[in-house]
Amino acid sequence: MEKLLIEGGHRLNGTIQVSGAKNSAVALIPAAILANSTVTIDQLPDISDVHLLSELLEEIGGEVSFEGNTLTVDPSKMVSMPLPNGRVKKLRASYYLMGAMLGRFNKAVVGLPGGCNLGPRPIDQHIKGFEALGARITNEQGAIYLRADELRGARIYLDVVSVGATINIMLAAVRAKGQTIIENAAKEPEIIDVATLLTSMGARIKGAGTDVIRIDGVDELHGCRHSIIPDRIEAGTYMILAAGMGEHVVIDNVIPQHVESLTAKLREMGVKVEVLDDQIIISQGNGAFKRSDVKTLVYPGFPTDLQQPFTTLLTQALGTSLVTDTIYGARFKHVDELRRMGAEVKVEGSSAIITGPTRLQGARVRATDLRAGAALVVAGTMAEGITEIIGVEHIDRGYSKMVEKLQGIGVKIWRAPLALEEEKNEITVQD
Numbered sequence: 001m002e003k004l005l006i007e008g009g010h011r012l013n014g015t016i017q018v019s020g021a022k023n024s025a026v027a028l029i030p031a032a033i034l035a036n037s038t039v040t041i042d043q044l045p046d047i048s049d050v051h052l053l054s055e056l057l058e059e060i061g062g063e064v065s066f067e068g069n070t071l072t073v074d075p076s077k078m079v080s081m082p083l084p085n086g087r088v089k090k091l092r093a094s095y096y097l098m099g100a101m102l103g104r105f106n107k108a109v110v111g112l113p114g115g116c117n118l119g120p121r122p123i124d125q126h127i128k129g130f131e132a133l134g135a136r137i138t139n140e141q142g143a144i145y146l147r148a149d150e151l152r153g154a155r156i157y158l159d160v161v162s163v164g165a166t167i168n169i170m171l172a173a174v175r176a177k178g179q180t181i182i183e184n185a186a187k188e189p190e191i192i193d194v195a196t197l198l199t200s201m202g203a204r205i206k207g208a209g210t211d212v213i214r215i216d217g218v219d220e221l222h223g224c225r226h227s228i229i230p231d232r233i234e235a236g237t238y239m240i241l242a243a244g245m246g247e248h249v250v251i252d253n254v255i256p257q258h259v260e261s262l263t264a265k266l267r268e269m270g271v272k273v274e275v276l277d278d279q280i281i282i283s284q285g286n287g288a289f290k291r292s293d294v295k296t297l298v299y300p301g302f303p304t305d306l307q308q309p310f311t312t313l314l315t316q317a318l319g320t321s322l323v324t325d326t327i328y329g330a331r332f333k334h335v336d337e338l339r340r341m342g343a344e345v346k347v348e349g350s351s352a353i354i355t356g357p358t359r360l361q362g363a364r365v366r367a368t369d370l371r372a373g374a375a376l377v378v379a380g381t382m383a384e385g386i387t388e389i390i391g392v393e394h395i396d397r398g399y400s401k402m403v404e405k406l407q408g409i410g411v412k413i414w415r416a417p418l419a420l421e422e423e424k425n426e427i428t429v430q431d
Contacts, residue, residue, distance in 0.1 A: 004389040004403070006380030007412035008362060011284075012242060014409035015250040018235045019045035019400040020069065020228035024193040026093035027167045028228060029053040030100040031194060032062070032073040034174060035201050037223035041071045044228060045400035048393070052087045056097065059083065075104075082109035084143035095123055095164060098146055099171030102135055106148045112139075125158050125165035132156045133169075133176055153178030153217055161186050161298045166213070167194050174203040176217040185213045188299040189258050193229045200224035232258035233305040234399060235280070237374045239263075240309045242282035242409075243271040243289075244316065244382045249409055251280045261302040265310070268292050269317060288357055291319035296327050308334045308375035314354040315343040316382065324351040334372035337365040341379055341387070359384065367391035370398045377402070381411055390418065 020043040030053065032039040044050050046069065054064045054071060060081045063074040080101055088094045088111040101108035123144075127137050130146060132154040138145045153176050158165055166186040171194075173180035185191070187209055195208030201224050204216040235254040242249035243266050256263070256275045263280070266273050269290050272283040292314065296304040304327035314321040315338065325331050329350030338345055340363045344355040362385030367373030373395035380387030389395075392415070395402060406413050 001418040002392050002415045003418050004377070004380075004392050004395070005414055005416055006362075006377065006383075006387045006389070008360070008380055008383035008385065008387060010245070010410055010412055012246045012381075012410045013248050015252050016238050016405050016409050018230045018238070018251060018253040019043070021045070021190055021193065021231040021233075022047060022049060022398045023163070023188070023231075023233070024190040024228050025050050026053060026091070027096050027171075027190065027194045028197055028226065029057065029071065029073070030096040031171060031197055031201075032057065033060075033075050033078060033097075033100040033104050034171065034198070035075050035221045035223045037076060038072060038074045039201070039223045040225040041073075041197075042069065042225065042227040044069050044071050045231065045234075047398055047400050048396050049091060049093065049398070052091055053093075056083060056087055056094075059087075060101075078104070080105035080107050082143070084109055084111045084141075093164075095126060096168060096171060098126065098130070098144060099168035102130060102146050102148065103151070103172045103175045106150060108146045109143055110146075111143050123164070125160055125162045126168045129156045129158075129165060129169035129182075130172055133172055133180065135172075151176035151217075153180040153215070155181045155183070157183040158185065163188050163191065166191055170194065170198065170205065170213065170215060173215045173217065174198050174205070174221065175219070178217055180215040180217070182213040182215075183211070185211050186298060187211060189229055189232060189255070197224070197226045200226055230254050230258075233303060233371075235259055236262045236303065236306045237309050237378070237399070238405075239266065239273075239280060239282055240306070240313050241378045241381055241406075243269070244313050244378060246282045246409075247284045249282045251282070253278060254280055256280060261300060262306055262310070265292055265294060265302065269313075289313070289317040291317045291321045291356075293322045295324045298327070304328055304331060305371050307331060308371040309378045311335070311345065311352055311354060312338060312375045312378040312382070314356060315345065315360065315379075316357045317354070318357055319355075321354045321356070322351055323354065326350065331371075333368040334375040337368075337372070337376055338379060340365055341383055343379075361385055362387040364388040364390070367394045370394045374399065377406075377413075380413075381406075
């Protein structure tokens with residue numbers, strides 16, 4: 001086990017390259033199950049979730065090879081093998097295996113999702129969609145059993161706008177008989193990315209990126225080659241970090257439209273943001289940051305995945321700022337860790353109240369989930385002295401080669417092994 005160490009207080013310059021989108025990758029890889037020949041996905045991020053999913057495809061009989069950032073999957077010999085335990089328990093996005101395997105085999109057994117502990121992320125909308133398509137679903141000993149004689153198109157209205165449910169229903173519906181209409185669908189860029197892959201495989205999908213998606217089922221899907229979109233959350237995290245400590249930082253390989261809500265908030269705070277075709281340049285602003293209030297919303301609103309890193313930046317703003325998370329109201333585990341570093345933050349319900357500016361001090365802190373880890377990396381970069389972050393495995397789930405990328409713009413960051421005593425404490429806490 002490892003920890004991250006950051007010596008804060010250094011000004012940053014240079015270019016940082018954004019990898020492929022994690023939230024696309026975890027859906028695109030299961031989508032390969034639906035094809036009858038080889039699927040190649042380019043520009044995948046080098047993160048633990050991608051490697052786990054690749055291993056799961058091998059477990060059910062897929063031939064998988066990984067070279068550089070390119071994954072090749074031959075799904076022709078896959079079988080509907082149950083996946084109740086093991087790797088599947090470590091993955092939040094393991095639920096995409098349900099839709100893909102149901103779409104291909106008309107049955108699946110998949111363990112309940114793991115990943116970050118952010119409070120309940122119900123899959124009731126996924127199940128509602130599968131049932132509408134004709135599947136029978138039971139929960140037996142911590143695994144979801146899905147069975148269907150055949151899948152038939154249906155009109156499905158999502159009670160809650162859900163990226164996961166929208167994608168999962170798409171995966172199940174592309175080979176169902178007849179037309180499926182998903183109403184109140186999520187509109188995130190990752191949904192368009194998955195629809196683009198499926199269309200390249202021969203699926204008939206209209207309306208991805210709007211709140212109504214129409215899918216005409218086809219009998220089979222073939223292989224294809226697909227290049228993943230850049231990760232808007234990784235780009236946003238580095239934009240926030242550059243706003244905190246950057247003199248002139250270029251965020252490269254970004255689709256500016258995908259981060260417009262963050263760009264607007266940074267400018268509101270007084271950060272200099274220059275937007276080019278596929279780059280965003282963050283320059284040092286003049287004087288202190290202005291306070292800002294943020295409410296997370298479904299896309300194109302402010303992303304819940306950037307709420308935690310943005311909260312860190314607001315500790316340096318003059319006055320009192322309010323951050324409200326309408327998506328995951330319990331997503332404030334990073335606040336206690338920021339307090340250890342000297343931040344003045346308190347949580348009331350689903351909001352955090354931040355008073356600044358405060359001088360952050362290096363401390364020993366814990367990443368309790370992926371984006372909390374990102375928030376602490378931003379804090380460590382801005383703090384005086386050395387910050388020690390444990391729980392690095394959470395950060396590795398979503399940020400490809402983060403240490404090397406940050407070193408490239410001048411962050412003094414490195415990995416070190418956990419001492420035996422620290423490792424024992426870490427295991428005890430996780431248990």
